Amino acid sequence: MPMSMIRDLRAAVRPSLRHPLRKTPTTYTSYDPTRDHTASSAVVDCAVYRDGRRVDDRDCLTPRGAMSQVRESGGFAWIGLHEPTEAEFAGIAAEFGLHPLAVEDAVHAHQRPKLERYDDTLFTVFKTIHYVEHAELTATSEVVETGEVMCFTGPDFVITVRHGGQGSLRNLRHRLQGEPELLAKGPSAVLHALSDHVVDGYIAVADAVELDIDQLEIDVFSPAAKGSTRGTDTGRIYQLKREVLEFKRAVTPLLRPMQLLSERPMRLVDPDIQKYFRDVADHLARVQEQVVGFDELLNSILQANLAQATVAQNEDMRKITSWAAIVAVPTAVCGVYGMNFDHMPELHWKYGYPMVLTGIVAICFTIHRTLKRNGWL
Secondary structure, X not given: OOHHHHHHHHHHHOOHHHOOOOOOOOOOOOOOXXXXXXXXXXXXXXXXXXXXXXXXXXXXXXXXHHHHHHHHHOOEEEEEEEOOOHHHHHHHHHHHOOOHHHHHHXXXXXXXXXXXXXXXXEEEEEEEEEXXXXXXXXXXXXXXXXXXXXXXXXXXXXXXXXXXXXXXOHHHHHHHHOOHHHHOOOHHHHHHHHHHHHHHHHHHHHHHHHHHHHHHHHHHHOHHHHHHHOXXXXXXXXXXXXXXXXXXXXXXXXXXXXXXXXXXOOOOOOHHHHHHHHHHHHHHHHHHHHHHHHHHHHHHHHHHHHHHHHHHHXXXXXXXHHHHHHHHHHHHHHHHHOOOOOOOOOOOOOOHHHHHHHHHHHHHHHHHHHHHHOOOO
């Protein structure tokens, strides 16, 4: 059975909810070289840059036209796509000679951050992180939302593939177009700007998550909140730990690719641009240390919260035991005098009843004061 038919069957059988970032194609067609498949509906923007400036030409609005301009007059093409299907990406992959393994990763998404080289093309995967605003952290709050950006970097082209509703690159493109001296360095300048954009997003999310952890720490250790939040703090802490773990999965695997881009000479990376990758790697390392610190701090908060719950349970048991000790006195006395024997002392004594009651009250009061003084009540 052809591989394309196998992929069709898998796409039809798998529920779409298991792949929230993937846009499942309704039909699949193999690449036909006689048709212009590069005019994809998934293309968000397509442009040619020459000497750091965008070429204003209608022929550059399609990937095939952009590459024709590049081959004729120089410069490089930057093509941005959003959640392309296999059919939509097939023509672009054939036009630019992209490796099938990288194309499959770019279309299906859900990849680990990485840097791979295929012949004359660098394939980089970034996890984007977006902070979800919330009025109050609960046991079901979504704190971070993830997406993906893949970048194909060649000698004369850059192809960015974005998955997820967040992480638009429109502002990044406009900012770069305002810095022609940087954009003139070629495709590696776009790769650096993209990595810097993603890591800056990590820094912003880390600062916001730190505020959530600070607030959670205040809630857990606040004396006024102990009684009201005893049953909900554990769920909130665990939920925040899960979100921090999602954050960690995006940050930690990216450390090695950034180190390679900043330290190892690469033919596709301009030497002047490589210096800028060092700054990105430093920022990423700082964020990674923050995320690891968040995880350890949440572990400590969770343990402290569980210890508080244990102490609270012990206090409840002490109170129950104290009242049981007090109630045991009248129970014992009444039990003795309720046995209904004929020959029992004090049964016919005139002051027996008030004296027994007085004795019970006195003993109970003494026990109560003693327990109160020792902090049991």
